[in-house]
Amino acid sequence: MTRVGLGTIAREWGRIGCVGFGGPPAHIALLRDLCVTRRGWLTEREFEDGVAVTNLLPGPASTQLAILCAWRLRGVTGAVLGGVCFIVPGLVLILALAALFLADDAPAWVLGAAAGAGAAVPAVAVHAAWGLVPGSRRRVGARRSARLRWALHLVVGGVAAAITGPWLVLVLLVAGAVEVGARTSGGDRRTAWPVVLALPAVGGGLGAVAWVAAKVGALSYGGGFVIIPMMRQDAVHTYGWMTDAQFLNAVALGQITPGPVVQTVAVVGYAAAGLGGGLLAAFVAFAPSFAMVVAVGPRLERLRDDARAQAFLTGAGAAAIGAIGGSTVPLAWSLHQPWQFAVLGAALLWLLALKRGVVSALLVSGAVGVLVAVL
Structure with missing residues (x-):
């Protein structure tokens, strides 16, 4: 060392x-x-x-x-x-922007920028899912049965993200467990993956903020975007901390600030309980990453060649890609203005056809929103 x-x-x-x-x-x-x-x-x-x-x-x-x-x-x-x-600079910036964008008396140009950037978020989700597909398919193998299972996990994850937000993590865990079972059938079955229920916490307040953040930090298989449907279900529908439009703003802020998209949960915590809620959400969401690396660091290298870990990642990862793509349905459903759908179409063209960056797509979309609000 x-x-x-x-x-x-x-x-x-x-x-x-x-x-x-x-x-x-x-x-x-x-x-x-x-x-x-x-x-x-x-x-x-x-x-x-x-x-x-x-x-x-x-x-x-x-x-x-x-x-x-x-x-x-x-x-x-x-x-x-x-x-x-590594985490703190982006966290400070995203909480400062949350205070500006979620203020009750926010200026019109701020609301316009939020609406514009939020309109591009479904396109960012599609871009994220599309970028994960090639690398994930290389892990599947050449057998037809493996390819079919991968496709099935992909579809199931997409449907789950579109219609079953709070249960999405269970779908990912089951998809991973199915792949482990399929690859170990007829051989050594001595394997057990923890089953973590993705149920909403009882009550509200800081306890609910901590529970939502814990799910985000510990269960985001496949990257930060996979937990967007679950986070939206909790923040918008279960607890009512945010509107759909505000949640889109939160996702956009998580993309245009440095750091991982998981920092979106800090905006959710801020909406729920102010600065204290935002800091608590960030602490709880990132704590599992520190714990896992520090606790099992000397043994992490073994995971790379562990067949069961690779099998679980193949199943859960395919479902996660589907979930990221499926999240575009509820996110796009949250848009209301005709010009926002035009921005969404332009963002899709910018990201998928022209292959430009996510940050630039969100900034340009936000600028369009400012123009609409001012003019």
Whole structure:
């Protein structure tokens, strides 16, 4: 283990937290440039192993990768410091924007920007799902039965996201368990995956905020977007903390700020209980990532070659991709103005046909919303 000073970790991981716009691809590229290319702290193989194993874990993979890289350089202390410095810049920015966008007396141009950026969110979900398909299919294998199961998991995940928000995590877990069972049938069946119920918490207040955030942080198989339907169900329908339009704003803010889309839950917590709710939601959502990396760091590499872990990821991952795509249905249903549907169509063209970036799509859409509001 290369021993790096804590001051260096705080500075470098904090820098990535400030400039890491663009989601996981940008975070991985920045971490690779720092740890492998410029500083030589990790070999290319060590870094690729880190990418592989963090993708096997539930939760924000790029955040877990940042924590894991820091852990390899300075142990538990480095992991905690690096993870915090990576998360905090985006968290501060997203909470500041939440205070502006969710204010009762927000200016017209702010509301317009929110409506414009929110209109592009369903297109961002489609783009996220489409980008995950090729890599996931490569893991499936050549057998026809495996391809059929993958397609079935994909469809089931999409339907679940569209119509069964609070039960989505159960669908992902079942899809993963089915794939494990299919691959171990006739052989060693001594495997057990935890079944975590995705039921809404009883009551409300900070306890409900913590419960929603815990589900987001511990059960987001396949990336941050997969928990959007579940989060929307809790925030909009179960507890009534936000309107559909405000939730779209929250997702947009999670995309245009540095850091993982999981930070959307901080906006939900802010809507529920102010600044304290936002900070609590962020703490609870990110705590599982720290716990998993720190607790099982020495054994994470074994997951890469674990057949049962790979099988579970194939099943749950396919369902997650379907869920990300299926989330576009309720998100698009939340739009009301004709010009918002025009923005949505333009965003789809921008992302899928022209292959431009997500941040630019949201910023341009927000600018269109400002023009509509002003004119």
